[in-house]
Amino acid sequence: MIRNFIISGAGGQGVLSIGTILTNIFMLNGKFVSFSPCYGAEMRGGAVNCEINASDEELFCIQNKEVDFVVALNQTSFDKFISKVKKNGTIIVNSSLAKINKTRDDIKYIFAPLTQEALNLGNIKVANSIALGILSKITDNFSIENVKKAYEKILKDKKELIQKNIEAYFIGYNYIQER
């Protein structure tokens, strides 16, 4: 089975960070996986996105017309990438920064106030990890060992942030069942 993801938002929201963490988790789970960032003259606040493909078999396409899951961390990326969700696919939207608005009826929506939840946790920067937690819950239910390993690898120079991000991850992970 092949699954693909687009993670999008503004520069500084940690789009590429959770993209890399997600890719690492898939790798640790023994999947074939590719990570391709949009790149360019990006700056803090500019649009950033990356596409991740994960598969049990050898993977060929690294860019797809449509994807199974989109994470949109702000309004601009919600508007831009809603058209990239496959029919019956899912979009996770940061409702703290984007209006709740269902323009398509052939996809599933998860609106979650990621920025607000992150602020409640005391660090606005971990909104991305909350989104990753939600994504984990609705996809592979990743083992926590591998999630921790991936965070430890990516945040090896910022060890003090690992615990907070994993807390945020669990807030996202538990978000679905609470509602």
Next chain:
Amino acid sequence: MNEKELLKGNIAIAKAALNCGCKCYFGYPITPQTEIGEFLSGEMQKRKLAYVCAESEIAAINMALGAASTGAKVMTSSSSCAVSLMQEAISYASSDELPIVIVNVMRAGPGQGYIFPSQGDYNQATIGGGNGDYKTIVLSPSSVQECVDLTYKAFYLAQKYRTPVILLADGMLGQMAEPASITENPYPEIDNSSWILDGAKSRPAREIHSLEPSQNKLNRHIIELYKKYTTIEQNECDWEEYNCDDIEVLITAFGTMARHAKALCNHYRKKGIKMGLFRPKTLYPFPYKRLNELSQKVNVVIDIEMNMGQMLKDVRLAVLSNAKVSFIGKPTGDMLREEEMVDASKNVLKEYYANI
């Protein structure tokens, strides 16, 4: 050492270069390959190797020529419009018979273009943009693992044949990440003690230059170079065949584009059309002979590239009149998606398959 890690193509190239003994790197930053220099700037300093961020690409490659003449393994890296600046020096290095590795992580042209991925430098790399009779070995990686493997091979072939080698990647491959391992360098070291400029202590002086005022000597030199190129053409052709055992339709593609082309093959296999892929890993020497053999089995060959059809002429030269040759391509930007290739190939295939 052999454990898989998540690596960007650019970082894979840099790590492989260090691992096979690159002693000197000269370069100037340009997207989408800047991570190569960025990574090496730290690592080479730690290992007390020579890293120079030059004042321009022209300076960088000429520094590489100088360092190579002393016998050091050298690399420079850049992208498209800046590789254009290096063409004169590549011609010099070919005549001087200097082993240098040039990495081109292609972006969009012509001219300044922009930083989008592209395969628009096939012609520049394989034909060469410098003056005179020379040829340059060109290797084309298709995955991050091949960025490692072909970097090793680039250094090896450069030393073995005393000639510049271009590693031709593209922006997508440079920037993307996937699991790969920095394996051991599988190639032997080449003894260069017979020609390097290392001080002439207790031996006669040597010279390396391309200037040759004697027409007889210059003719002999070029004929010798071409003997070397013939050997390279006979020995070093490398390619991948994907599902080619029972082909009815043959796809040709190189580099990153070949990955999506495999998805296209699988798409048609499911529909009962026996499609296979031929992917040259060496663009010079181009594997004409094998492609010719394969094309005898099919009615149509579809060449797919991220440019307006540059490898196409080599495909035609290989296929000759064995089969019809069609082309699908776009110059730059997002890679051709599976769906786009399916749509474009329908027009070609409906001539041979009624229910497509």
